[in-house]
Amino acid sequence: MFRVFALFALLSILSWTPIQAAEPGLQPSPGRRQALIHMVIQDCGSCHGLTLKGGLGPALLPADLADKDVPGLVATIHQGRPGTAMPPFKSLLSEAEAAWIVEQLRQGFPRDQGERP
Structure with a gap:
């Protein structure tokens, strides 16, 4: 039930922001970055x-992720963790966007400005 709620919440938030999948190695647009920040703080924050x-x-937090494998973290966001409450986000995020999120988490995640992009 919680997975369905979390997925519905993500779909609701992202429904007003078009998914602009970034090419690998490219940064998301400023508007998409703000949407990703908001999603991580509000939706990922509901569990984390x-x-x-x-x-x-x-x-x-950066200290908690310092010894974690970056490709593994990207895969966890993108593909989820079967048997846990961590859902896959591959239908909502590109792999490049998941990599951007990991990069931001490892540096200290930006604060959500509370604004819709």
Whole structure:
């Protein structure tokens, strides 16, 4: 049930922002970056904590991710983790956008400005 709610929430947020899949190695557009920041803080934060310090899901702070494999983190976001509450986001994010999120998480994730892009 929670997975359905989380997916519905993500679809609702992203429905007003067109998915602009970035080519690998390219940065998302400024508007898409803001949408991704909002999604991570609000939607991922529902499990990982609004400050990303952990909750149902593990903490996503730079120190917690420092020893994690970057391709593995990208795969977790993009493909989910079967048997857990972590859903796949491949229908909502490109792999390049998942990589951008990982990069931002490893640097200290930007604050959500609370604005719709």
